Amino acid sequence: MKCLLCHESMTVPWTPATLWRRDWVCPSCESKLTPLGTGCPRCGQPNETGETCSDCIRWLALGLDLIVRCIYAYDEAGINWLHRFKFSGDVVIASSVAPALRALRSSNVTYVPIPVSRERLQIRRFNQAEVLARCIGPTRQLLEKTEVSSQRELGKEGRRHRTNPFTVPTSVKCGKIILVDDVYTTGTTLQQAAFSLRQAGASEVSAICLFRALNKSKSRPI
Amino acid sequence: MGELIVAQAGKRAIRFGICQRCLSTDVRTFTCHHGSCAYCRNCLYLGRVCRCDYLEERDITTPLETTDLTMPFELAPDQTRVANRLLTWWDERKTGLVHAVCGAGKTEMTFPVIERVVNEGKRVLIVSPRKDVAIEWVERLERAFTVPVTRRYGGGDKDSIGMITVATAPLLMNVRDVFDYVVVDESDAFPFAFDVALWNTIRRAGRGVFLFITATPTVWQQLFPTVYLSRRYHGFDLPVPTLVKQSDERLIALCRRHALKPRLLFVPTKADLERYRETLEGAGLTCRTVSAETEERTDALHWLQETNGVVLATSIWERGMTVRDVQVGVLESEHRLFSTRGLIQMAGRAGRKPDAPTGEVCFFYKERTFRQDVAIRKIKEANRR
Numbered sequence: 001m002k003c004l005l006c007h008e009s010m011t012v013p014w015t016p017a018t019l020w021r022r023d024w025v026c027p028s029c030e031s032k033l034t035p036l037g038t039g040c041p042r043c044g045q046p047n048e049t050g051e052t053c054s055d056c057i058r059w060l061a062l063g064l065d066l067i068v069r070c071i072y073a074y075d076e077a078g079i080n081w082l083h084r085f086k087f088s089g090d091v092v093i094a095s096s097v098a099p100a101l102r103a104l105r106s107s108n109v110t111y112v113p114i115p116v117s118r119e120r121l122q123i124r125r126f127n128q129a130e131v132l133a134r135c136i137g138p139t140r141q142l143l144e145k146t147e148v149s150s151q152r153e154l155g156k157e158g159r160r161h162r163t164n165p166f167t168v169p170t171s172v173k174c175g176k177i178i179l180v181d182d183v184y185t186t187g188t189t190l191q192q193a194a195f196s197l198r199q200a201g202a203s204e205v206s207a208i209c210l211f212r213a214l215n216k217s218k219s220r221p222i
Numbered sequence: 223m224g225e226l227i228v229a230q231a232g233k234r235a236i237r238f239g240i241c242q243r244c245l246s247t248d249v250r251t252f253t254c255h256h257g258s259c260a261y262c263r264n265c266l267y268l269g270r271v272c273r274c275d276y277l278e279e280r281d282i283t284t285p286l287e288t289t290d291l292t293m294p295f296e297l298a299p300d301q302t303r304v305a306n307r308l309l310t311w312w313d314e315r316k317t318g319l320v321h322a323v324c325g326a327g328k329t330e331m332t333f334p335v336i337e338r339v340v341n342e343g344k345r346v347l348i349v350s351p352r353k354d355v356a357i358e359w360v361e362r363l364e365r366a367f368t369v370p371v372t373r374r375y376g377g378g379d380k381d382s383i384g385m386i387t388v389a390t391a392p393l394l395m396n397v398r399d400v401f402d403y404v405v406v407d408e409s410d411a412f413p414f415a416f417d418v419a420l421w422n423t424i425r426r427a428g429r430g431v432f433l434f435i436t437a438t439p440t441v442w443q444q445l446f447p448t449v450y451l452s453r454r455y456h457g458f459d460l461p462v463p464t465l466v467k468q469s470d471e472r473l474i475a476l477c478r479r480h481a482l483k484p485r486l487l488f489v490p491t492k493a494d495l496e497r498y499r500e501t502l503e504g505a506g507l508t509c510r511t512v513s514a515e516t517e518e519r520t521d522a523l524h525w526l527q528e529t530n531g532v533v534l535a536t537s538i539w540e541r542g543m544t545v546r547d548v549q550v551g552v553l554e555s556e557h558r559l560f561s562t563r564g565l566i567q568m569a570g571r572a573g574r575k576p577d578a579p580t581g582e583v584c585f586f587y588k589e590r591t592f593r594q595d596v597a598i599r600k601i602k603e604a605n606r607r
Binding site: 088089090091092121122125126130131 | 250252253254255259261263266267270272274
């Protein structure tokens, strides 16, 4: 069997499920992504004490309470993984993080991926958040993103406090909603999406994010 | 005839679960923007093709040029014989094999035929197994020819085709019937010899006339008309390997014996690199390791040449590298990854320059194998011929 990520041949453990499973990841590739340790309960920003970080306190002061569960740190290996997944377009490597994502699954929840704009979808051909959301559980595309080109006309100040690009076209009837995204950098995207959903009538919104960009890291978020 | 380009019209990029660009079946389904779709994982590095894409075959538009040749040195009589044979093969449009020992000046022998092919208005392709070897080809070609040499490998410009193109095989996936003359350098090296698909990509890129150049041809390649060259260009014998029972003391003794010369030690696997580095550093020798994952391989090559150090390498360096007056040791030469051909190539790293025509080659063994014996016998045979 060949490893999904590095294409090296590997031996797989024998269980009846071996026949059913197609994609295998070798242990060395599996250990490349670093899981987040203890940190902020709201965004996963690593700290020793497990307190809410200052950025999340700032969100709370605005009245936005959103719990985001991040899985991996967005370090060198994470950047490489995401680049391969998102920009090279190797969609199936999502199945290498699928077990970690599926562990967060809970019942009676609708998973809502963060949408990409129509133009971006034409180029990239797929919505990376939707692929990840489908790894977890039942998804429903409740959000709609308006065109990005309108953002380009905004000035620097307007972009920093950018207007909410997400709208909810239908009324939300499902109870609990979990948003899914790939990278959590400042949290603006997820907070805006959660705000739109709450306004449309969602009772309970939280979020799952695959990577957490570390504030201290020199690596630039993509 | 031409290059396959993702376009709006043409034939479907993926048909019947087969990628039409690389002809692999590693095609996976996913959800495209219009619904269910499939993409090819094998040729992602050329840009992704989806089932909803179309491939168009576009003709090569780079202008046909003529070139002048300035030989870097005068060919020896033996080399002239080989070069003339290559010219007659080209005139008859025949595929052939150059079976020349390591360090015989194989690169320069092909220059006359490349010049003739280019001046007839045909395109030449030079395929090499690895980027390092390709870079060396480009350097030598640029010194000899006036026509610009195109670099079609990772790090060069990946989508260009000129009169003389130097390429690694995977980047030729999207080329069909373009090159009238294809020189396959080190044609028995790792990717070509074991991967029929890779050979088929080269065959699709060419138009039927090939030239295999190697010191250790496979049986299949030996079926083609062959020209032998069993003498290095400086006229000295190939260094014959000695078999030494492996122990740490003997290994360190080899390194100490040639303290003022660069020493190159081959190990079978990447795990062994670290193990032997600890052994050598315990004995007070500084060394560097080179494997396929090492990014600054040329840097390590310069370091080896200039500081006369010790380098532990995997078989990534068994071909296409030249260091003046290097001493070679092969550790665990009974390992199954060291084939007869690999051993001959590794022994051929020693004594490649005319001012240092000999060198010591040691096969360290824990067990004796036929592969070691056959390698030594072949080298001795080449010396006798």
